[in-house]
Amino acid sequence: MEKPVEGEAVSESREGCETTVIRSPVHSTFHTMTAVVLWLGTIHLNLVVLGLAFLFSSSSTMILLLIGLMVLLAVGPVDEESRLGKAIVRYICEHGLGYFPVTVHIEDIKAFHSNQAYVLAVEPHSVFPISCLPLLNITGTMPWSKTKALASNAVFYTPFLRQLGTWQGLIPVTKNNFVKHLEAGYSCIVIPGGVREIMYMNPAHEVAFLKSRQGFVRVAIETGRPLVPVFSFGQTNVYRWWKPEGKLYVRIARAIRFAPLLFWGAFGSPIPYRRPMHVVVGRPIEVKQNLTPSVEEVAEVHARFITDLEQLFHRHKAAAGHADADLKIV
Numbered sequence: 001m002e003k004p005v006e007g008e009a010v011s012e013s014r015e016g017c018e019t020t021v022i023r024s025p026v027h028s029t030f031h032t033m034t035a036v037v038l039w040l041g042t043i044h045l046n047l048v049v050l051g052l053a054f055l056f057s058s059s060s061t062m063i064l065l066l067i068g069l070m071v072l073l074a075v076g077p078v079d080e081e082s083r084l085g086k087a088i089v090r091y092i093c094e095h096g097l098g099y100f101p102v103t104v105h106i107e108d109i110k111a112f113h114s115n116q117a118y119v120l121a122v123e124p125h126s127v128f129p130i131s132c133l134p135l136l137n138i139t140g141t142m143p144w145s146k147t148k149a150l151a152s153n154a155v156f157y158t159p160f161l162r163q164l165g166t167w168q169g170l171i172p173v174t175k176n177n178f179v180k181h182l183e184a185g186y187s188c189i190v191i192p193g194g195v196r197e198i199m200y201m202n203p204a205h206e207v208a209f210l211k212s213r214q215g216f217v218r219v220a221i222e223t224g225r226p227l228v229p230v231f232s233f234g235q236t237n238v239y240r241w242w243k244p245e246g247k248l249y250v251r252i253a254r255a256i257r258f259a260p261l262l263f264w265g266a267f268g269s270p271i272p273y274r275r276p277m278h279v280v281v282g283r284p285i286e287v288k289q290n291l292t293p294s295v296e297e298v299a300e301v302h303a304r305f306i307t308d309l310e311q312l313f314h315r316h317k318a319a320a321g322h323a324d325a326d327l328k329i330v
Helices: 029-040 042-055 060-075 083-099 130-135 153-157 161-168 175-183 195-200 215-223 247-256 295-316
Strands: 009-014 017-023 102-106 119-123 147-151 170-172 187-190 206-208 227-233 240-242 262-264 277-281 327-329
Touching: 029 042, 029 083, 042 060, 042 161, 060 161, 083 130, 083 161, 102 130, 119 130, 119 215, 119 295, 130 147, 130 227, 130 277, 147 175, 153 161, 153 170, 161 170, 170 175, 175 187, 175 215, 195 206, 195 247, 215 227, 215 295, 227 295, 277 295, 295 327
Parallel strands: 102 277, 119 187, 119 227, 147 170, 147 187, 206 327
Antiparallel strands: 009 017, 017 102, 227 277, 240 262
C-alpha cells in the first residue's frame, strides 16, 4: 500500500474500493501553534477581554471601551470577502490542520463533480466540529468548487468567533440559508446531530444523534442535491470534557438549545491534544428532486444515509487507527 504524501493526493485500495488519501502537511512548530491558537483559541479571547475589564475595573472609561468593543464585534458588520480575513483563514488552513495531523480519505473521488452542489452531512459534532475545516473549498483539496458550512446562531453573536467563522464560510443554520446556498451552487456542510449531540457524548464510544434528525435529508430531496456521509475519526479525542448527568441537564440543554460542558486540552489549556484525525468522505447518495417529498420518502433516504454512514464507519475504522471503536446511533 502506497503511503500518502503530505499535501498530495494518492490512491489506495481498501476493501474493494479505491480511496484517495490526502494528508495535511506538517509545518514548523511556531506556525502550527500560531494557526491553532488563532483557530481554536478564538472563544477564549472573550475571557481575556473580560479579564482585562476586571483588571481595569477602577477605570470606568476602560470598561466602557472594552464593552463597546465587544458589542461592536458581536453585532457590527463583517466583510466576508475581507482580504485580511481571507489571509488569516488561509494561514490557518495551511498550518493548522497539520497540528493533529488531519488526513482526509475520499472513497470515490471520481463520483464528485466540481460544478455540482452536495449536502455534506458530517458526524460526530464532538466538542468542536474541527473536521469541517478540511472540507471547505478554501483548503483547495476537496473536489467541489465552493462551500458553506451551517453553524449554530450562537457563533454569530460571539465576538472574534463570529469574524473568523464568517471568513471561513460559515452561515447561520436555517432552512432558508441551506436551500438558498445549495440552489446557488454551494456544497453545504451540515452536522445533523448539532450541539444537541454533545448531550450524548461518551468517551467509551462514538455517538451520532440522528434518529430524530431528518431535516437535512428533506432539504437534499427538495433541492435534488446528492447527500454525502462523512465521518471524522479521532475528533472526539482531541479534548477531554465533563458534563452533568441526569434529566435536569437534558431539560436545560433542550431549553437553551445548547449542551453546556467543561472542556480542556493540553495542560488544561484550550489548545487541543495532538492526536491524529481521519476525515472519511463516503460516496454521494443520489436523490430524485421532489419539492414536496412524502414522510415515507424522507424516511427511506434517511434510513439509507444512516446505513451508509455506519458502513463507512466500519469500513475505515481500522485504517484510521480505531479498530475497536463502536458507533451508536441515538
